[in-house]
Amino acid sequence: MTNRSLNGNGIDAHALHEDFEHVHINGKGANSNGHISSSEGSTNGTETKPPPQRRMDRKKSSPMAPTFMVSAPGKVIVFGEHAVVHGKAAIAAAISLRSYLLVTTLSKSKRTVTLKFPDIDLDHTWNIDELPWSTFQHPSKKKYYYDLVTTLDEELVAAIQPLVGNISPDKPAELRKVHQNSAGSFLYMFLSLGSQSFPGCQYTLRSTIPIGAGLGSSATIAVCMAAALLLQLRTLSGPHPDQPSEEARIQLERINRWAYVYEMFIHGNPSGVDNTVATQGKAVLFQRTDYNLPPIVRPLWDFPELPLLLVDTKTAKSTKHEVAKVAKLMKTHPKLVGSILDAIDKVTQSSSDIIHADDFDHEEEESLRKVGELMNINHGLLVSLGVSHPRLERVRELVDHEGIGWTKLTGAGGGGCSISLMRPGVPQEKLKRLQDQLEKEGYQEFRATLGGDGVGVLMPAVLRNGMDGDEEGGMEIHLDNFLKAEGNEGVERLVGVFGDGGEREGWNFWRVES
Numbered sequence: 001m002t003n004r005s006l007n008g009n010g011i012d013a014h015a016l017h018e019d020f021e022h023v024h025i026n027g028k029g030a031n032s033n034g035h036i037s038s039s040e041g042s043t044n045g046t047e048t049k050p051p052p053q054r055r056m057d058r059k060k061s062s063p064m065a066p067t068f069m070v071s072a073p074g075k076v077i078v079f080g081e082h083a084v085v086h087g088k089a090a091i092a093a094a095i096s097l098r099s100y101l102l103v104t105t106l107s108k109s110k111r112t113v114t115l116k117f118p119d120i121d122l123d124h125t126w127n128i129d130e131l132p133w134s135t136f137q138h139p140s141k142k143k144y145y146y147d148l149v150t151t152l153d154e155e156l157v158a159a160i161q162p163l164v165g166n167i168s169p170d171k172p173a174e175l176r177k178v179h180q181n182s183a184g185s186f187l188y189m190f191l192s193l194g195s196q197s198f199p200g201c202q203y204t205l206r207s208t209i210p211i212g213a214g215l216g217s218s219a220t221i222a223v224c225m226a227a228a229l230l231l232q233l234r235t236l237s238g239p240h241p242d243q244p245s246e247e248a249r250i251q252l253e254r255i256n257r258w259a260y261v262y263e264m265f266i267h268g269n270p271s272g273v274d275n276t277v278a279t280q281g282k283a284v285l286f287q288r289t290d291y292n293l294p295p296i297v298r299p300l301w302d303f304p305e306l307p308l309l310l311v312d313t314k315t316a317k318s319t320k321h322e323v324a325k326v327a328k329l330m331k332t333h334p335k336l337v338g339s340i341l342d343a344i345d346k347v348t349q350s351s352s353d354i355i356h357a358d359d360f361d362h363e364e365e366e367s368l369r370k371v372g373e374l375m376n377i378n379h380g381l382l383v384s385l386g387v388s389h390p391r392l393e394r395v396r397e398l399v400d401h402e403g404i405g406w407t408k409l410t411g412a413g414g415g416g417c418s419i420s421l422m423r424p425g426v427p428q429e430k431l432k433r434l435q436d437q438l439e440k441e442g443y444q445e446f447r448a449t450l451g452g453d454g455v456g457v458l459m460p461a462v463l464r465n466g467m468d469g470d471e472e473g474g475m476e477i478h479l480d481n482f483l484k485a486e487g488n489e490g491v492e493r494l495v496g497v498f499g500d501g502g503e504r505e506g507w508n509f510w511r512v513e514s
């Protein structure tokens with residue numbers, strides 16, 4: 001290969017076509033694990049600029065890259081939401097509900113990029129050659145895949161406005177705003193990371209996470225998109241099962257940094273806890289004391305399987321709005337609100353101490369009571385910040401009335417979801433009564449396992465799952481099947497990653513546990 005045109009990243013988008021040639025398909029390819037490898041290294045999480053890529057000879061033909069899929073989990077914040085935006089600690093855990101992004105590379109003659117987000121009724125296509133590349137590639141603006149971006153550049157945001165302003169003109173204003181936000185966050189990342197030589201692509205997303213319910217749905221999309229683009233640009237090594245954990249950690253950090261950029265576009269001033277858990281999975285103690293630096297993240301690999309009941313109030317909320325409410329209250333009553341945030345911080349730290357004490361037993365009433373009381377206190381403090389909602393208070397009332405456990409809101413509040421830590425040995429009839437009442441009042445109850453895997457990759461998008469096609473070497477996930485899969489169950493049956501390590505053969509994860 002000669003005369004490769006490198007983009008500003010030192011990465012050749014054409015390489016995408018060529019390198020996927022070596023990806024193993026249906027277990028029959030040349031490459032032993034079907035994964036991209038990288039020679040780049042870095043230590044102690046400090047991303048260093050990698051050496052310039054070697055120029056290589058161009059191949060004669062450029063076969064299309066295979067379709068692949070990326071997935072990331074939703075989360076619950078167990079302690080510390082809102083306080084975390086103001087530099088305090090939070091504990092959050094991944095849940096088994098996930099988003100799935102199918103990435104289809106188009107034939108070389110097609111110069112378009114499409115977002116297909118059927119969950120929110122968005123289907124939009126841009127011509128790649130009409131995007132404002134020159135603005136994003138200008139030396140004063142150019143960002144690289146290893147950069148830490150902590151603020152959005154207003155000029156770049158303005159440059160994509162003409163491309164998002166005309167989206168979904170016939171939709172109701174609220175939905176139009178959601179579409180424009182989704183499109184804007186995608187374009188900002190695509191234009192920052194990519195180059196005009198990027199191949200035509202289609203990004204199709206389906207999620208089993210309720211949207212805007214406090215379970216981090218936006219962060220999962222941010223993580224899927226960041227991982228997909230970084231993979232397409234060959235800036236990630238792995239994931240593969242025998243990858244050293246330090247290398248895996250660097251890859252995850254890279255994905256997380258760009259996912260944060262996407263989240264900034266949707267939320268304005270996110271703490272980054274949602275995208276961090278969606279990237280890494282399991283559970284984390286998270287704190288961001290300085291927004292110009294990466295957050296302090298302590299993975300909680302041994303986080304206990306707490307018996308949680310997750311209830312969706314089915315009342316839409318806006319994270320941006322709730323976060324702004326707290327900021328306004330803080331401006332009016334700085335000392336008082338400061339003390340409330342300090343108190344939340346103490347609750348989070350105490351809960352971490354309790355959970356990590358040698359005598360903590362997640363099946364024993366006394367241990368759970370201690371954590372439960374802290375959840376009640378945390379909720380009370382959030383109420384005083386004004387971010388609860390009558391529907392959330394009603395769940396508390398119902399759970400308290402039956403003596404089933406301890407309840408707090410989770411996420412931004414103002415609607416969304418609550419979590420209840422269940423007392424051990426609650427009689428079945430009490431639980432049933434609660435469930436019936438919740439259903440009668442229009443709530444939705446979720447069973448979600450805590451502490452699942454983080455971002456995962458299925459490359460190529462071929463599964464062996466006991467369904468049709470296994471005999472021929474696996475079942476390829478076609479766009480049509482993905483779009484037609486009915487509801488959460490249909491999506492999970494088709495592509496789902498379950499449990500620790502994902503039970504579906506073919507999915508791989510960057511593993512950093514130690």
Ligand SMILES: Nc1ncnc2c1ncn2[C@@H]1O[C@H](COP(=O)(O)OP(=O)(O)O)[C@@H](O)[C@H]1O
Nearest residue numbers: 117119178207211212213214215216217218319
């Ligand atoms: N399934 C989905 N498909 C497309 N976009 C989604 C989906 N789920 C969430 N989003 C994006 O995330 C936003 C909701 O984010 P947010 O208010 O933070 O709620 P959450 O608490 O669920 O993260 C939506 O407005 C939309 O832009």
Ligand SMILES: C[C@@](O)(CCOP(=O)(O)O)CC(=O)O
Nearest residue numbers: 082214216270271319411412
């Ligand atoms: C309120 C907050 O702490 C969590 C928001 O979570 P969610 O968007 O409701 O899933 C905001 C943040 O951490 O950025």
